[in-house]
Amino acid sequence: MPVPAPPVSGPLYLRLAVVLEGMIQHQSLGPGDRLPSIRQFSRQQKVSVPTAMNAYATLEDRGLIEARPKSGYFVKIRRADIVRTPGWDRRIRKVTDFASLDPLDTILSDHSDPALVPLGAALPSPDLLPGDKLARAMGAIARRAPGAGLSYDVVPGSETLRRELARRSLDWGCGFQPEDFMISNGCTEAISLALRATCMPGDTVAVETPTYFGIASTLRDQQLKALPIPVDSVNGLDLDTLAGALRKTKISACVLIPNFQNPVGSLMPEARKRALIDLLAPRGIPIIEDDIYGDLQHQGSRPRCLKAFDPDGSVLLCGSFSKTLAPGYRVGYIVGGRWQERLLRLKKNSSLANATLPTLAVAEFLKHGGYDRHLRTLRQAYRIQVERTREAVVASFPEGIGLSRPQGNFVLWCELPAQVDSIELWKQARRAGISLAPGPLFSPDGGYRNFIRLNCGYPWSPLLERSIAILGHLARGLAG
Ligand SMILES: Cc1ncc(COP(=O)(O)O)c(C=O)c1O
Structure with missing residues (x-):
């Protein structure tokens, strides 16, 4: 397995972990693939065994690989890896005025309401800035x-x-x-x-x-x-x-x-x-x-x-x-x-x-x-937050959803079952203390009724995990 050169800064084990993670994300190492043993990896990379162990432990903590007794390390098969991407519609549409969409102002003002979990507006946590x-x-x-x-x-x-x-x-x-x-x-x-x-x-x-x-x-x-x-x-x-x-x-x-x-x-x-x-x-x-x-x-x-x-x-x-x-x-x-x-x-x-x-x-x-240093830290944070949110969404949302897999940015676009009305979901979620952005906001003709966008600009936390589970529960209810 040829491993690309690690990025230039940060502790060596973390840099190796980032490289392996990239290979997993781009499927050069696919779900279920076996990784080299720790000894092999340390020899290949010319690093000490503890450094190789730390790199693998980091990936294990991130839920990307698993150790199987007496067999070695394998890329974990996660549902988030196999979920399809959201659908899109290639029909030529009519020229339109944008419908007036009242959730828009609410989504921006909701972001400054500390009582609401900030999954609506695409904004980073101030803690990351x-x-x-x-x-x-x-x-x-x-x-x-x-x-x-x-x-x-x-x-x-x-x-x-x-x-x-x-x-x-x-x-x-x-x-x-x-x-x-x-x-x-x-x-x-x-x-x-x-x-x-x-x-x-x-x-x-x-x-x-x-x-x-x-x-x-x-x-x-x-x-x-x-x-x-x-x-x-x-x-x-x-x-x-x-x-x-x-x-x-x-x-x-x-x-x-x-x-x-x-x-x-x-x-x-x-x-x-x-x-x-x-x-x-x-x-x-x-x-x-x-x-x-x-x-x-x-x-x-x-x-x-x-x-x-x-x-x-x-x-x-x-x-x-x-x-x-x-x-x-x-x-x-x-x-x-x-x-x-x-x-x-x-x-x-x-x-x-x-x-x-x-x-x-x-x-x-x-x-x-x-x-540049700040950007490196921020990109890493956004990447992890997006990944965690994807996994949580796939674990608790209804079967058959489509979910984007962005290579940058910190928002996710999610296609829900056709019968889910995202404006209704947005209203129910607000009552449950969670903001989100319903699909029609993003469409000149009010389409994407069964889509939502989720902000992943905040560090992963038990509160976010619970909130995604609540959204999943509400979406299941609306899916009937
Ligand atoms: C694609 C895009 N463009 C522009 C903006 C607004 O940028 P600014 O805050 O710099 O006006 C946003 C904010 O969410 C955005 O997502």
């Missing part, structure tokens, strides 16, 4: 240069942060200059400005279905119509359907989340990213790329952005630090390509500037705070 370090950075900046913190951080926004972003963009496959960026008030403002820059009220925008409900809200507010294009939970947007739709409908822009899509978790393969650009760029159709989850792969290297394949400024790349550092700081960015000048004007007229101190604190953290 570097709150102290960011606060210290902000305090130091305010003391060092009190005037700077009080002044406007006028468009295009902090040069210090734009320089840090430009440096990081190499990791996204891009290599931008600081002047390519404009700092925004979170990813929400970046997307909203991108739509305003590229569309007029009444225009039609191609969106993924299901998609992040904030995109739906923004389209509705800007009086834009949505053309829903199906997205599957593995490879992302269905290009055949998009190509078919382009023949019939005039599309002014396309908004999508190629890396670890919310809610389905798909990662668009590079060949598909290229094909998407080949389809839209020659027609002059702008692509608004939401890359908010791009840094959150569970294994391996960061996926490249769609923007990395952009030949002529057709892609408007949007992102933020809401899923990695501090949703409340509202620090985001956009690389506007051909629309940059227009974006700068729109931003100036709508909000003039960003909040200076949070922007500078994020820039400082990127420069000196150990952002």
Whole structure:
């Protein structure tokens, strides 16, 4: 069994465990396969026997392998490994206005209600975020240069942060200059400005279905119509359907989340990213790329952005630090390509500037705070939380569900039996003290009635385990 090289930091046994876990997740080591004996493994890896034992013990603790008496170690056969992925519908849909969905505001406000278990909004636990370090950075900046913190951080926004972003963009496959960026008030403002820059009220925008409900809200507010294009939970947007739709409908822009899509978790393969650009760029159709989850792969290297394949400024790349550092700081960015000048004007007229101190604190953290180290810890935490939640869901939800298996991000998309109404489940779950996000929120035409999205942004705990069991019980009741 050839074992790939371990990642570069952390205790050796943990790094070996991560490598083996990756092999198990990608099925190079399948359910029921035998692992090398501890002695063999220590010889292969040129590590001590105790280190090899610790690596195996870590995997045993995570429920990934089991020791069978007198036979050795085997990859555990878990129901979560064999559950199917959620279904999706490839029919071409009608252009629609997004229905007004009242659970939306409730889901966001429920997140700040400590009485509710936070399985609804896609937000990380504050315990996983570097709150102290960011606060210290902000305090130091305010003391060092009190005037700077009080002044406007006028468009295009902090040069210090734009320089840090430009440096990081190499990791996204891009290599931008600081002047390519404009700092925004979170990813929400970046997307909203991108739509305003590229569309007029009444225009039609191609969106993924299901998609992040904030995109739906923004389209509705800007009086834009949505053309829903199906997205599957593995490879992302269905290009055949998009190509078919382009023949019939005039599309002014396309908004999508190629890396670890919310809610389905798909990662668009590079060949598909290229094909998407080949389809839209020659027609002059702008692509608004939401890359908010791009840094959150569970294994391996960061996926490249769609923007990395952009030949002529057709892609408007949007992102933020809401899923990695501090949703409340509202620090985001956009690389506007051909629309940059227009974006700068729109931003100036709508909000003039960003909040200076949070922007500078994020820039400082990127420069000196150990952002890469923080990301490694965070990715590991999200990966484990997603895995634990998958196992708990499979153990207690009704038979026959479909469940996403994201390679990044921290949400799960779950297809329940057809007769389960997720809005009813959402209401019952709230009464039981649990928030969740019902499927129709993610669909321009109110579809996905029997789907839910679960937030896995919180460290696994007995409370979460109990809550998933309660949801399973409620779903079984509704399944009849
Ligand atoms: C895909 C996606 N885009 C944008 C946002 C909002 O980002 P921000 O908080 O930076 O405005 C979210 C938040 O859940 C999201 O999931």
